[in-house]
Amino acid sequence: MRKFFNLAYKNLYRRKIRSMLTIGGVGVAVAVLVSLLGFNSGYRIALEKDVSGMGYQVLITAKGCPYELATVALSGTGALRYLTDDTIAKVKQDKEIAELTPMLMNPLIKENGNGFYTFWGIDKDSYTKLRPMMQIAKGKHKERITDPSSGKETEKEIDGPMGRWFKTREIKADEIYLKNGKVLKGLITGEGKYEKVVGTELDPVSGDFVQKKKMVSTVKVMLPSRVYNKIDVESVKTAKIGEELKDELYLKDGSKITGVILNETKDVYNVGDVELAYPNSEEIDLEQVAVEANGSPKIIKYDKGEEIELVMGWEAAQTGFVQVGQKLAINVKEMAREKVKEKITDPVSGKSKEIEKEIEKPVSTSYTFRVVGILEKGGGQDDGSYFIQIEEAQRIFRKYKMLTGIGVRLNNLAQLPLFTDRIYNRKELGETQIVSLAEVKGTILNLVQTAKILVMSVAFIAILVALIGVMNTILMSVFERTQEIGIMKAIGASRMDIFKLIWLETIVICVFGGILGTIIAVVGGSFIEKLIRAVMSRAGYVPAGQIINFTPGIIIGSFVGAIVLGILSGIWPAYRAAKMRPIEAIRSGE
Amino acid sequence: MENTQVINTKGLKKVYRLYAEEIAALKGIDLSINKGEFVSIMGPSGAGKTTFLNLVGCLDHITSGDLTVLGKNLNSFDDSRMRDLRLHHLGFVFQEFFLVKELTALENVELPMLFADNKDLSWAKHLIERVGLGKRMNHLPKEMSGGEMQRVAIARALANKPDIVLADEPTGNLDTKNAQSIYDLFRELGKEENLTIIAATHNVKLAYQADRVVHLREGRIEKDEIVKH
Ligand SMILES: Nc1ncnc2c1ncn2[C@@H]1O[C@H](COP(=O)(O)OP(=O)(O)OP(=O)(O)O)[C@@H](O)[C@H]1O
Ligand SMILES: [Mg+2]
Numbered sequence: 001m002r003k004f005f006n007l008a009y010k011n012l013y014r015r016k017i018r019s020m021l022t023i024g025g026v027g028v029a030v031a032v033l034v035s036l037l038g039f040n041s042g043y044r045i046a047l048e049k050d051v052s053g054m055g056y057q058v059l060i061t062a063k064g065c066p067y068e069l070a071t072v073a074l075s076g077t078g079a080l081r082y083l084t085d086d087t088i089a090k091v092k093q094d095k096e097i098a099e100l101t102p103m104l105m106n107p108l109i110k111e112n113g114n115g116f117y118t119f120w121g122i123d124k125d126s127y128t129k130l131r132p133m134m135q136i137a138k139g140k141h142k143e144r145i146t147d148p149s150s151g152k153e154t155e156k157e158i159d160g161p162m163g164r165w166f167k168t169r170e171i172k173a174d175e176i177y178l179k180n181g182k183v184l185k186g187l188i189t190g191e192g193k194y195e196k197v198v199g200t201e202l203d204p205v206s207g208d209f210v211q212k213k214k215m216v217s218t219v220k221v222m223l224p225s226r227v228y229n230k231i232d233v234e235s236v237k238t239a240k241i242g243e244e245l246k247d248e249l250y251l252k253d254g255s256k257i258t259g260v261i262l263n264e265t266k267d268v269y270n271v272g273d274v275e276l277a278y279p280n281s282e283e284i285d286l287e288q289v290a291v292e293a294n295g296s297p298k299i300i301k302y303d304k305g306e307e308i309e310l311v312m313g314w315e316a317a318q319t320g321f322v323q324v325g326q327k328l329a330i331n332v333k334e335m336a337r338e339k340v341k342e343k344i345t346d347p348v349s350g351k352s353k354e355i356e357k358e359i360e361k362p363v364s365t366s367y368t369f370r371v372v373g374i375l376e377k378g379g380g381q382d383d384g385s386y387f388i389q390i391e392e393a394q395r396i397f398r399k400y401k402m403l404t405g406i407g408v409r410l411n412n413l414a415q416l417p418l419f420t421d422r423i424y425n426r427k428e429l430g431e432t433q434i435v436s437l438a439e440v441k442g443t444i445l446n447l448v449q450t451a452k453i454l455v456m457s458v459a460f461i462a463i464l465v466a467l468i469g470v471m472n473t474i475l476m477s478v479f480e481r482t483q484e485i486g487i488m489k490a491i492g493a494s495r496m497d498i499f500k501l502i503w504l505e506t507i508v509i510c511v512f513g514g515i516l517g518t519i520i521a522v523v524g525g526s527f528i529e530k531l532i533r534a535v536m537s538r539a540g541y542v543p544a545g546q547i548i549n550f551t552p553g554i555i556i557g558s559f560v561g562a563i564v565l566g567i568l569s570g571i572w573p574a575y576r577a578a579k580m581r582p583i584e585a586i587r588s589g590e
Numbered sequence: 591m592e593n594t595q596v597i598n599t600k601g602l603k604k605v606y607r608l609y610a611e612e613i614a615a616l617k618g619i620d621l622s623i624n625k626g627e628f629v630s631i632m633g634p635s636g637a638g639k640t641t642f643l644n645l646v647g648c649l650d651h652i653t654s655g656d657l658t659v660l661g662k663n664l665n666s667f668d669d670s671r672m673r674d675l676r677l678h679h680l681g682f683v684f685q686e687f688f689l690v691k692e693l694t695a696l697e698n699v700e701l702p703m704l705f706a707d708n709k710d711l712s713w714a715k716h717l718i719e720r721v722g723l724g725k726r727m728n729h730l731p732k733e734m735s736g737g738e739m740q741r742v743a744i745a746r747a748l749a750n751k752p753d754i755v756l757a758d759e760p761t762g763n764l765d766t767k768n769a770q771s772i773y774d775l776f777r778e779l780g781k782e783e784n785l786t787i788i789a790a791t792h793n794v795k796l797a798y799q800a801d802r803v804v805h806l807r808e809g810r811i812e813k814d815e816i817v818k819h
Contacts, residue, residue: 004704006697007690007692007693007697007701010692010693011692013692014691014692483688484688484690484691487684487688487690488690488701488705489673490647490649490676490682491676491677491681491682491701491702491705491746491747492673492676492677492678492702492705492706492750493673493677493705494670494673494677494705495670497705582649583644583649583650586649586684586688
């Protein structure tokens with residue numbers, strides 16, 4: 001076959017433009033194929049890296065809590081559900097747990113409405129243990145240094161780590177001392193005033209009984225509390241003396257609840273500051289609160305308004321031109337509850353009366369942080385995220401004792417089904433959901449699979465078009481060279497010789513096409529990567545790592561594929577050429 | 591050796607079928623040609639010269655009669671055996687030269703050797719030099735004159751050391767001077783390589799430079815004369 005190579009090459013060379021176009025066609029087809037295969041392998045690797053990059057294999061969330069940021073973005077913040085932080089201690093008891101880390105994700109709507117700031121409240125020590133890749137970035141950068149005495153800020157160029165992780169601070173619950181000696185621990189979120197009905201009075205003018213009201217000042221506090229039906233309660237022991245007085249409820253099922261009875265109605269006790277409880281906002285009547293010597297209510301608010309240390313993802317810092325050491329104000333829109341009075345007309349009596357009702361409305365808020373560190377670029381969601389200490393997050397975002405998830409590493413991942421069963425069976429954990437990242441990966445891969453089938457059909461069509469293109473080119477040159485082929489047969493070329501010669505031409509086209517296609521794919525890889533990334537990010541999740549990965553196998557495979565393409569598309573024209581009878585071929589030239 | 595018959599025909603007929611029409615191009619040719627003979631075929635247009643050369647050259651099948659080439663009866667030959675005979679024992683020279691356009695002079699000469707799987711290509715070079723084109727070896731056909739192209743064609747015809755060279759109006763596209771030099775070359779090479787050469791021509795002056803002139807008319811031999819030099 002080698003003996004004809006020269007001839008085949010020269011034939012193609014003579015029809016330069018046509019050959020080039022055909023090679024280009026094959027090149028595009030091969031490039032598409034190489035990219036697709038590269039994507040296929042790269043995506044899997046990137047996804048795997050992303051999943052293992054999570055550090056944890058299992059995520060425990062409240063039932064129905066979206067575990068994926070993209071889903072949060074779609075469904076809005078309202079869909080977030082929370083675990084309470086006592087879940088940590090309870091889950092920790094399971095023998096299969098190797099490592100766990102609590103997390104509170106809190107998306108904040110940007111003030112301009114364009115997307116979210118994703119804040120993560122994390123426990124730095126356990127978090128970095130599970131996710132060792134979360135490292136402070138290094139390199140030449142500028143930092144803002146504040147002089148402690150004068151408070152003046154200067155900029156300094158530093159070659160080294162970009163700050164540090166935030167320092168873990170002890171954050172105490174706020175305390176409210178009641179007159180009865182009991183102490184409530186929670187998170188004070190504000191003050192309030194409301195009209196309390198203190199009795200009824202006969203209105204001498206109208207002759208109706210009207211409610212006697214009094215304005216009451218309250219302190220708003222988030223307390224872990226729970227409501228118990230009186231019929232379930234066997235007995236109550238109310239504490240009397242001492243500083244941290246706790247009431248005790250003995251339930252009919254034998255369990256004992258320790259806490260502070262916040263409220264008692266005809267049917268229920270509302271017990272605050274208890275284990276396994278969901279934080280509720282309570283309004284504590286200031287009249288119940290003990291008074292200090294100076295007359296002010298005895299309330300200790302531990303939040304001294306200290307600066308909160310913030311560590312930023314690489315991209316968040318880059319896009320915001322944020323420097324280590326600077327103060328950062330984050331302006332957001334938040335939904336706030338507000339009590340409003342509304343006049344309604346009573347349909348029966350026809351009298352108008354005022355009712356109080358709570359509405360939600362967006363208000364602009366600002367959070368201020370001190371940027372203490374910038375994380376290394378990881379390529380994933382983390383790059384655009386903001387990290388603060390979890391207790392701080394719970395405090396400032398008013399998610400007292402709440403978590404969005406617990407990341408878990410098991411001693412043995414194979415025990416996952418048993419672990420899941422055990423957790424689901426522990427009713428005291430409340431409604432939890434265990435998400436295995438392997439499962440998530442599977443779901444995503446399935447999604448991608450569907451997309452891939454579509455793209456593969458495009459590739460198939462490209463290859464088909466290339467095949468027809470090659471066949472057409474060669475067939476045309478065969479017809480053009482009828483006489484030449486006839487002469488070659490006349491001077492002794494066998495059918496096989498002619499077949500090989502023509503076949504070789506198509507193979508040469510396809511080999512060059514293959515080389516071109518591979519070059520296009522490899523050189524244009526980053527462009528194609530960007531393209532796929534852009535398309536995929538619309539659909540939701542894109543892995544952080546390189547999603548197109550060219551292995552030698554893929555390149556060799558596509559090359560072989562191109563040659564096979566040549567072999568296939570060459571058969572028919574070569575057969576046509578070989579079949580020509582020399583006598584007719586010669587005569588056609590006369 | 592002198593009197594070995596290389597070609598022998600008895601009642602050789604060729605009928606072309608064109609739709610319903612039958613055209614008898616050869617109507618019974620009895621002819622034998624000896625090894626080393628240089629034979630001119632003459633005759634008016636349509637006399638059957640090309641038809642005869644094609645049959646002897648194993649390019650076409652005969653209709654009836656007998657055709658023996660180099661001791662082999664072609665009546666029973668299939669395409670592949672005819673091709674073997676062409677490749678190893680026959681050389682062709684055409685009026686239009688028919689060189690492969692994208693190959694150089696030398697490569698054109700080497701081509702039949704490639705088809706014959708002949709590894710030693712030095713013979714091609716020798717032939718090119720022999721036909722006086724040593725300096726034009728690497729030229730493409732389009733860079734050569736008609737006379738030069740026909741010399742290359744002759745060298746190509748000799749590449750696989752054939753016994754018989756068939757030339758169909760080899761000088762038809764050449765001027766008198768070039769035509770003469772081609773005939774001179776035929777004569778010389780014929781002697782050197784002990785070739786049997788059969789050349790169809792309209793040119794009387796050239797025809798009579800052969801050893802023998804066979805006149806065809808309407809598919810029959812009209813006259814067969816030996817030329818005295
Ligand atoms: N393939 C063919 N089909 C039909 N008729 C043919 C075919 N080839 C040749 N003929 C006819 O056969 C006869 C002999 O043709 P041939 O080509 O052998 O003549 P020739 O002597 O070579 O003529 P010229 O000097 O013009 O080349 C002519 O009548 C021609 O029309
Ligand atoms: Mg003729």
